[in-house]
Amino acid sequence: MFNNVEFAKNKAGKLKPQSQSSHQPFLITSLDIIDASPVGRLSVTCTTVSCYNSIAIESPEPELHLIEGSSLRLKYKLSTEERKLHFYKNNNYIAETKNITKEKSGVLNVLTIKSVTPEDKGLYYAAFFNLRSKVTKLTVQAMFTSDFDPIFCIEGDELQLKCSVYADNIGVKWLKNKTEIKENEHISIYWDGCNHLLTFKSAQMNDSGLYSIVAGSVQKQLSVTIQALFKQQLQSKTIMEGLGVIFECEIEKQYPVEWFKDERKVHDSSNITIDAPKERVYRLTILKTTLENKGKYEIKINNVTSGADLDVKEIPDAIKEMSEHDRIMFLKAAKNGTAVRYNIRIILVGKEGVGKTSLLRRLMSEEIEGVKSTDGINIEVKNCKIDLHTKEWIFTKGNKSPLREYPSDQYADCGFWDFAGQKEFYATHQTFLSRNAIYLLVVDVSEDFEMNTFENMIENQYDKNGEYIDFWLDNIHCYTVNNTDESMKSNLLNPPVIIIGTGMDKVEDTGKTKKSFEIYINKLLRQHPKRKHLRKLLFLSNTKPSEYKKEFQTLRNDIFERAKEIPKWGDNLPTRWICLEKEIDRLIDNKEFVISYDMAKGLASKCSFSLEEVNLELDSFLKYEHEIGNLIFFDDIKSYIILEPKWLVDVFKCFVAPFQFQSQFINMPEWSLLQSSGHLSKMLIKKLFTKVQVLNLTEKEALALEKRNEQKTRALQILKEKKAFALEERNEHKTLAMQILKEKKAFALKIMEKFDIIVKPITTANNEEYYMPCMMEATEFNQILETFNVRNNKCSRTSWFGLQFNFLPPAFFNHILVTFLKKYSLSTVREHTLAIYRGIGVFNLETSNCLKLVVCLSENSVAMQVWQFKKGDGICYHENRKYLTQIVGFLCQKYRINIPYQCFLKCPNGTHHDIAERIYLNDVSKTNENYCSEHANHTLDELRRFWFKVCIKNLRK
């Protein structure tokens, strides 16, 4: 029995002896509670007690001091092998973990902690029931004496990772993603005694992550977060040349900055401002971009760079050549975005019946059965698309989607204009020719192509192929445009011309024909600059093509390649302008060939043209479209816009009728009056208009046209809703439609007037009478001399003064003559008939009618002379001479054609059209002693005194 043994209530609620009076181990197998008082003390009776007098525990040292990371082995020896010890730390049972193992081997009980940490410090012992070992006090020295709090750093700033170890002889390794970090130009590793430092000179975004710091066998982790410096990066921009652009970025914290363009530092200049930062927002502004501003822009802040590209789109050439106001309107529209679009205009020219229409059909993959030479003046327009990447040509056939639905940045718009070859049309062709086109000059090589040059143009003698080639190349050369880099390199001129020799099926020896045609073209063009337009000679047969029609595919490829040489290829336009172009295409698809300005305004609003300035922007748009040949618009006759040249051709062809088609006018006495006097009577105008289909609709057609054209739903709605008033409304509507037709007729006349096809000479009393000199029959010059009795002794003639052009397009003379008609009063013959003839006008220089100025067209020349029916000695007509040269200068500017000329004089009785005796004013070999070889009695001074006040020698200087 044991008395006075104290028990304490252990955690598990069991009673355990607290202290023992004897050191003998004992085992209580049953315990009877005898008396429960006093509180906290129990009187117990032990019924069975077993004692293990022989059991003892041998303990490790009472104190141990370890370094973090080293291992701890506590070895306890139990005097019996049969029993196993349990281990405790700070009175808590120690369970096994990866790091903690317990082993028993015979009497040996070992507790192992593989790698100790400071958390392992405490009091350790082993126990077997209430038998306990001695306590071992473990202390652990931490390897790292610093904390490892997460680090936040801004990109570009210096990033430092620090740690301290407990002793100065301990090495530290820095790792990221299990790879040891080594020193390099951006990273330095440093230690000073116990302190270690890893430094990144400029933190990068990819420096974020979890770092490991290893000392001995201890590894710590450190989280690093790099915050992007730029809250808002620079954005790449595309801008139209002339517009301003701002590069802007926002950063986390304010730093000094530097801007670069293509790696060169950018400084403030008159066109570039670099703003001081506002609320961490940095800005570089280019006030007005030019093509030189294209490039890569970068801002460097604290070693971090944000970059963006600036693409400056070139203003289309056509816009550059327009007024300042139009350029401003264009740029305003471009601010809302631009897009690129590719247009190709192909103009087929050549003599009638050479196969232009057939060739066009072949190019469009159509059959040519039933193609006949066109009756009179005509124009056929066809469109297709070309895939810019695959170069595939897409035509609308069957149910395919309309061409306008192909995206304009991936497909080129290809428009063909096929002119009928009748030469009378040449009076008006300038309206349709464009500087931005590819010309297919079609020649039937089976015909005789020997050349006579186009002598006596006025008398309609263009009969040889060569004359046509020469004529068209001269005309096209007038439209020479600025060249692209590409064409400049190859010393070529735009617009490009491809000569297509058709009719190869009709020749016997194709090789010989090709060869002689090539030799012929070479001879024809010699060194003339017009030859630089020529890109290729292609020979084919429209009627008997090769098996796979390869020649037409070759031509398609050539067209596509040539298109790229034209300056307007890939023009960037405001997106809303492209939208309006598509709206116009839609109208053309619906056969609307002419629309009112109001209707165009409606479409422009639909395409988001600026509301306040819709008229101004629309005008600029229309001028541009006119310039590139997409439509016909005149700033001074705005009421209508011609969307398809066919409409204008229809009008022109009823007035400017080729000779062989004039039989249709046989029943019109007014037509013969026109031919003899040039007078275009009101009755004739009315009759001619009846032949223009679009201006001569039935009431029903007019009504339908009106409904479509103007989209005036008002009338329609009323018709629908108020059937009772239907009749009345219809009548009203009909009147409106007729009114529109009347307006269109007036517009057509104005256009013809604008093109100098018809003119109101100032002579006519009420100034309402039109004349059309180009349709008059030719009159012999001698006959005119007779009519005015010029050979009479009372009349003296001045010398001729004239301009000799390299090439004078017939329409150009028309313009000159009409300009004279607007300034000078025409002489009259037999009081009523105006002295106007085909290519000739006789004007009164003063009210007494004693001085008459005659202006004549001859081959490539304009010449004038004054008939003096009074003593005109000493009068100098230098003002009239200047007027002629001024007109030519003005017309060249107006029609943007470049036709060089030289001035000449000729003796009074000489024939103005004969080149032989002309004395050219820039020919210094001629001296005053030169006599006219035709009459051998006038000196140069005698010839010039009529036209020049200053000495001719001075003039040459």
Ligand SMILES: Nc1nc2c(ncn2[C@@H]2O[C@H](COP(=O)(O)OP(=O)(O)OP(=O)(O)O)[C@@H](O)[C@H]2O)c(=O)[nH]1
């Ligand atoms: N043998 C032959 N006949 C051709 C060739 N090309 C066209 N033709 C025929 O010549 C005639 C006139 O052809 P078009 O294509 O209308 O000629 P065009 O140049 O358009 O004529 P215009 O409209 O009057 O200017 C038609 O009967 C065609 O079949 C060709 O290469 N060989």
